[in-house]
Amino acid sequence: MKSLLRFRNLMFLLVLCVTPFAVPSTSFGQISVGIGIHVGPPALPVYTQPPCPVEGYLWTPGYWAYGPVGYYWVPGVWVAPPRPGLLWTPGYWGFVGGAYGWHAGYWGPHVGFYGGINYGFGYGGVGFVGGRWDGGVFRYNTAVVNVNRTVVRNVYVDRTVVVNNYAGHASFNGAGGVNARPTAEEQRWSNEQHVQPTANQMQHEETFRNDHNALASVNHGEPHTVAMNRVNGRQFDQQGRIAQGVRSGQLTPGETQHLENREGNIHNEVHNDREANGGRLTQQERQQVNRQQNQASRDIYRDKHNNKTDAHPHPNNGDRRDR
Numbered sequence: 001m002k003s004l005l006r007f008r009n010l011m012f013l014l015v016l017c018v019t020p021f022a023v024p025s026t027s028f029g030q031i032s033v034g035i036g037i038h039v040g041p042p043a044l045p046v047y048t049q050p051p052c053p054v055e056g057y058l059w060t061p062g063y064w065a066y067g068p069v070g071y072y073w074v075p076g077v078w079v080a081p082p083r084p085g086l087l088w089t090p091g092y093w094g095f096v097g098g099a100y101g102w103h104a105g106y107w108g109p110h111v112g113f114y115g116g117i118n119y120g121f122g123y124g125g126v127g128f129v130g131g132r133w134d135g136g137v138f139r140y141n142t143a144v145v146n147v148n149r150t151v152v153r154n155v156y157v158d159r160t161v162v163v164n165n166y167a168g169h170a171s172f173n174g175a176g177g178v179n180a181r182p183t184a185e186e187q188r189w190s191n192e193q194h195v196q197p198t199a200n201q202m203q204h205e206e207t208f209r210n211d212h213n214a215l216a217s218v219n220h221g222e223p224h225t226v227a228m229n230r231v232n233g234r235q236f237d238q239q240g241r242i243a244q245g246v247r248s249g250q251l252t253p254g255e256t257q258h259l260e261n262r263e264g265n266i267h268n269e270v271h272n273d274r275e276a277n278g279g280r281l282t283q284q285e286r287q288q289v290n291r292q293q294n295q296a297s298r299d300i301y302r303d304k305h306n307n308k309t310d311a312h313p314h315p316n317n318g319d320r321r322d323r
Helices: 002-018 184-189 199-209 238-248 253-276 283-304
Strands: 032-037 058-060 063-067 070-074 076-079 087-089 092-096 099-103 106-108 131-134 137-141
Touching: 058 087, 063 199, 070 199, 076 199, 238 253, 238 283, 253 283
Parallel strands: none
Antiparallel strands: 032 099, 058 076, 063 070, 087 106, 092 099, 131 137
């Protein structure tokens, strides 16, 4: 297996040099892809993590994949690992020799190198601090991950692992992105036996590969669905929740207008901050956006569950289920 991986990586580098204009699509089954892609992926979007819906599920961060018509966003999602004891190493884009190549994620006993990319929620660029396996049971560190406390009981709080490893929202490793190299441990762990992504994960990527709205050329780097609580589960985005409230009549026109205005203000604030900082948000700005989105989420829930209703709901407005 080790020699096969080395051979496939060597072949990738050889093809990169020989056929720089071929543009295959990304897939989980490949070690490195993206030959001839000379435009980097958009910055990682800012989003709130949905709560873990089932004990034993692990968080897999969202990422920009590449298809026949360009980059598309694959939402972060909670998934069941292939078996207890395995951890997820996220995939990452690497910029080498003037082209961008994708290094696919994998399951293994340790979290390996993922380009130094700060995906958040425990994946700060090196390792994973969102939880650990303990005797076949996964325990969640709620200092950095979000869980549904009514169903997830194995939790602890360790704030000492929260470090300032801010690298903007760069989504690739290399010049112009994150300049990071694997540690000695990460190099050693790269030679461990790895397990390919599950069928659920592959289905998840395929779903958004075929979603027109997931394309960066359509959403301009700000995807509507940024995260989900599980594969084929509930889409976790504020606009979808508002649309469902309008459709069901849970939100009055006044409440809808107020919530839409708030979302629009947050969107404009993020856009302006990125414009002022070369396409990135500072750590302070990111924290502020997270606080605003969390407050907006609470307001949506409050407005949808008060005694005010719309006497004339719009059943065709929105197509997303409630959270």
